[in-house]
Structures are given as structure tokens and as C-alpha cells.
Amino acid sequence: METKNIRNVAILGHKGSGKTTLVESLAFNAKVIPQKGSIESKNTISDYTPDEQKRQCSIQTSIVPLEYNDHKVNLLDIPGGDDFIGEAIGITGVVKGAILVIDASVGIQVGTIKHYGMLRKKGVPTFIFVNKMDKEGIDFEMLLEDIRQRLGKEVISFCYPLGHDNQFDGFANAVDLKAHIYNGKECVEAEIYPDKRSRVLELNNTIVEEVAKTDDALMEKFFNGEGFTPEEIRDSLRKGVLSGELTPLIVGSATKNIGCQTLLNMLISYLPSPADLKPLEATDGEGNPKDVPTSVDQPVSAYVFKTTVDPYVGTVNYIKVCSGILKVGEDIVVGGETKRVSSLFSICGKTMNPVSEIMAGDIGGITKLDKVTTGSTLSSPKSVTIFKPVKYPTAVIFKAIELKNKNDESKLGPALAKIQLENPEFEVKRNHETKQLLIGGVSESYLNYVIEKLRVLYKIELNVEQPKIVYRESIKAVAEGDGRYVKQSGGSGFYGVVKMRFEPAEQNEFAEEVFGGAVPKNYFPAVEKGFYEATEKGLLAGFPVIGVKGVLVDGKYHSVDSNEQAFRMAAILAFKDAYMKCKPIILEPIIKIFVNIDSKFTGNVLSDLNSRRARIQNIQEKGNGSQEIEALIPEAEIIDYATKLKSLTQSSGFFNREFFSYEELPSFLTEQVIRDNKVE
Helix, strand or coil, X not given: CCHHHEEEEEEEECCCCCHHHHHHHHHHHCCCCCCCCCCCCCCCCXXXXXXXXXXXXXXXXXXXXXXXXXXXXXXXXXXXXXXXXXXXXXXXXXXXXXXXXXXXXCCCCXXXXXXXXXXXXXXXXXXXXXXXXXXXXCCHHHHHHHHHHHHCCCEEECEEEEEECCEEEEEEECCCCEEXXXXXXXXXXXXXXXXXXXXXXXXXXXXXXXXXXXXXXXXXXXXXXCCCCHHHHHHHXXXXXXXXXXXXXXXXXXXXXXXXXXXXXXXXXXXXXXXXXXXXXXXXXXXXXXXXXXXXCCCCEEEEEEEEEECCCEEEEEEEEEECEEECCCEEEECCEEEECCCEEEEECCEEXXXXXXXXXXXXXXXXXXXXXXXXXXXXXXXXXXXXXXXXXXXXXXXXXXXCCHHHHHHHHHHHHHHHHHCCCXXXXXXXXXXXXXXXXXXXXXXXXXHHHHHHCCCCCEEEECCCCCXXXXXXXXXXXXXXXXXXXXXXXXXXXXXXXXXXXXXXXEEECCCCXXXXXXXXXXXXXXXXXXXXXXXXXXXXXXXXXXXXXXXXXXXXXXXXXXXXXXXXXXXXHHHHHHCEEEEEEEXXXXXXXXXXXXXXXXXXXXXXXXXXXXXXXXXXXXXXXXXXXXXXXXXXXXXXXXXHCCCCCEEEEEEEEEEECCHHHHHHHHHHHHHC
């Protein structure tokens, strides 16, 4: 398929809006499948994993390519739940077309707004498909107004629902003024119902006005009362869709296959091919900027936008070929290493068919490439190209896991590594101070999904508990301490005596101010080693000590019994002697968070943050009625914040986090932390 005839289209929408059913209908219309599957029957192309069939919802992106009217449309069915938002972020970074599905019986939902905002931010031309119009009690005019109010005035209805006695049985295409009526089996062309014709003409006039705005010559024709040709209408609407000035809205029912044929035709007519896109930004092997046109005449380059681990095939990297032609048997460069392409596939749901090459602009799969992960770039050795990886959300909630059966230890590491490969926003880390193994994700329910997957798929049973906070200790005053390590028992003994001063500093450091050779220079490294060893465990609660400068000021040595061990131990004793005189304190980790919410929830969110000892740094307007709150907050206060934020914002809010610093723990909390740690 030529690059100009390819369309890459993401399908997004709130969970349960009917995305997977729409994919089935589009595949049926394109004659990819002889009959439609259903979620209830567990036989859809997209939701093919046992987990998806059990949950009756998508949990990973599926690719369904359609060949229709000499074009190839790669549909990417993306999970609608917040738990898998990383899938949406990764896919929308590589497509230039999208269908946002709305459940007409429910209206605008949290996922609708999130996904549309993401598409607008990334400049992805979008269609809105208002699904389930055959449900009872739907007021289309009210729904359309709500969509335009909450998503934007660029949303223009290209269709108008038709029906008798409030029963939806088709629609009128407001562009070509043709009706499509469902006869119980399929949609057939018919006349627009007389009582709906005036409203359809109003929508048509709105569309014509939008066409006129795209070109001065067309505007002149419009004011002169001249009509536009079908080509002028199509080309102008396409221009508006590509620029983001127009978001066409289509009505239908995926279950009854109403509106799906029209949608399929419009995807081809109005969405861009990869060849229409401006050159992609990248860097060469030296880090210099370069432009990459999407053309088969360019050196080959491809981007890995998703990775799965198949129990039979192994690791499968989903790729979009950005330029050139990727062929089996040729060499490519990945991460500075040259590798041989041994297998390429076209992917349709769970089916992988071997192919010999993938053209620029197309999507496919590649296997048997070690160390290739989501975000990797494959490119020609003669023209190295590196695309900037998509930025995924940070893990915001962590759980500590422990094996119930120690015999599963050899299985746990590989299982977690496979889950990480498939989910870039999933984090695994070992806290060596608390001895806990932590897993992190975007929500508590997502972590529950991971734990369930480990139990069912990998047969690993786990105990789960809250992560322990990693505190620090420091000092606020200057004090001196004496360290005397003297042991003599007949033979060669130990003799090391030091006097040291300890004072607050930006970071741990060692210095010496010894005069007259009281301590020979060759023992300074041993004293320094003892000092740093002593800071590994403070005397308040056993946490590492930071922000201390240890200064060796005096000491004594013995010509026979002194050695490095003696002076190392003497430094440790000096630290312990001075520590409680230095007014030690507990420091708690402070996290910087960026909270994205709808403006109407600002008051409740700020009130909750204040109750968590947060310090608000900035509140920034983000457009479309949303705000980003930047705040500094103790880590102990956000262990459960992901869940609380969803509750406060009706599941619409989300946040990212990063470590900021350590700060003194308030005195009213210090005693409790010390007691808790001593109990452990």
C-alpha cells in the first residue's frame, strides 16, 4: 500500500463507550471479517486476551488494519480506563487521526474530556462518533450543545439523527444532504424526513460557512450566493480537519452498524496520510537536529510505540515506519548497536502474519531484537536517526510486595521485567534501607491488576503492604566529640584517639585541622572512612545522617599499636559522643507534585492539600477549564493521594510526582516516627 493511501487512526473514549464494538463494525464494513463479534460472546478482534474477555473491556491497545477502497486504515483500539492511560499517551504520539467515541445515553464523561484534551494538545485531527443513539431518552440537541460547550466550538455536526416516535433509525448526512435509514439489517439511502429537513439544512449551512472561511475565493462565492462543488467542499473540510479548526461529529450505533460506513468513508476523505505530514523532528547519531520526511525514498527509520510479551512468540515490538522501507534481512541501528531484521509482521488483533517489508507510514510488528523497548528508534546504519521518546506518566502510588512462597523468587524478577516492558509507566524498585520491594503505577486499581496478573498468569502469590517512608537524620548545632579506641592484650594492639568537631553542612564532607602531627597523615583516610560509616545510621531512629561536616581537630597515636582500624573505630566513637549534643533532627522526604484538575474542583483539592501539609508553589491555567497545581508535599502524606484525588475530582484529576528534597519533620510528628522505628 502506498504511503499516500495509509491512514493511522486511534480510537479513544471513556470506558464502556463502545470502542471495541465500533472496531468490529468498521472491520465488518471493510469485509475484514465475515460477521461481527461481540464483547458478550468474547469473540471480538480487539479484546482477545483472557483478561480482557473476563473483564469485558480493553486493557491493551490492539491493531486492526482495514483495506478499503484502495486504502489501508490502521485502527488502534485503545483502552478507555484511567489505569491504562499510558497506552493512550504512547499511541497518540505516533498517529495523525483519531475517533473519539461518546456514549449518547451517558454523554460527556471524564475519559471523553481527558482523551479529547490529549488529542488537541498533540494536534491529532479528530472525529467524534456519538454512539448508542438507539438507546431510549436521548436528546440530541442538548447533547450536541453540551459537547460544544465542554469540548469546544470547533465541533461541528456533520450528521443529524432521524427517527419516528423518538426511535432512532438513521441519520441525514449534512454534507451531501442524503439520508441513511436502518431497515433492520443495514443502512440504505432514503429521503430526509420532512420534519427534519429544515434542521439538516441549518447544519449544512453551518458547514458551508466553515468551507467559505478556508479560502478568500470561496468566501467571495459564498457572499455572491454561488454554490460550492463537491470537490471544493471536501478539500476545504479536509483542510479544516487537518488544522484542528474543525472536529466533525457523526451519529450512529455500532451495534446496529448505523453510521459506520459513513465514518469509514470520511476517515479516508478527511484524515491525513503519513505523506501529508510535515517532516518529523529527530536527531542524528551525534545529537544534531534533523528532519525526517515520511517517504519511501528516504533512509529507513522506525519508532517503537508499544511492546508486548507473547508466551509463544516472545517480545513483540509494535513499530511505525517513519521513513524508507524496512525489510527482512537488512541491518538497522538501535541504541548504538547494529542488529539484523529477521522477522516482520502485519498485526490484526492477536493474529501476526509474516511480511517481507513495511512501507513508510505503515504500522507492523518486529520480533527477536534484544534490548529493544518502547521508545526505541530503528534506523539505517548509513543515516542514524533518533526520535524523541514519548514521555509517560510517573508512578504515583507504590505498594510493597513480598513473596508468600520463597520458592517463587526465581520467577518474580522475570515476571516483573515482562510487565515493565509492556507498561513504561510501571515502576519496580528495591529500597535497600527498608528492605522492601516496591511496585508503582498510576492508580491503586492498576497495581491490583498487576498483582492479579502475577497470581493468575505467572502463578506467584504475594503479600502486599504499604511502603515505609525513608527518613533521614541531620544536626542543627556544632559540637565536639572524643573517640578513644585502645585495646592492648600482649601482642600488637589497637590505639587510636581522635577529637572531632561536627557541624551542619550542605552535604556530608570530611576535613582536618590537625596541627603538629598529633595524628599522622597516613591515618586521615581511616578517620574519614570511620566518619562516613558512622553517618550510615543516626542515633535518633537509625536513619542515615545527611548534612554533616566532620572535622578532625586533634588526637593521639602510638608508634607500635596505632593502625587504620583503630582510627576508623575512634572516628565512629567520636561521632556517637558528639551526636546528641548536635541537636539532631529527623528529616522527611518532600515530593514535588503537579496536580491536573478541572477548575471547579480547585477549592476542594487545595483544601485537601493544605490538610496534608502541602505548600502550594503555583497554580497555572491549562485551557479548557483545567488547572495545574504545583505543590511541595511530604511523601508520608501522598501514599494514598492517587485514590483521594480521584474521589475529590470525580475520577478526572491526575498528578505526576518527582523527588524534591529532605526537610525537617515537625516536632509533633518526630516522637511518633522515632517510636515506630524503634518498635520495628
